[in-house]
Amino acid sequence: MGKMAILKEFWGFLKVRKKWWITPIVIVLLLLGALIVLTESSAVAPFIYTLF
Numbered sequence: 580m581g582k583m584a585i586l587k588e589f590w591g592f593l594k595v596r597k598k599w600w601i602t603p604i605v606i607v608l609l610l611l612g613a614l615i616v617l618t619e620s621s622a623v624a625p626f627i628y629t630l631f
Contacts, residue, residue, distance in 0.1 A: 593599060
């Protein structure tokens with residue numbers, strides 16, 4: 580099962596169940612995860628930690 584299959588299944592879930600309020604939560608969690616991964620070993624990390 581690939582990444583695209585998970586996205587397709589999630590999209591189908593949203594369409595059938597009408598759970599559109601979940602979408603912003605998932606997007607924010609993905610952005611925070613990407614921020615953590617990208618700034619893990621950079622010089623910007625101390626400035627990111629002050630935001631939280």
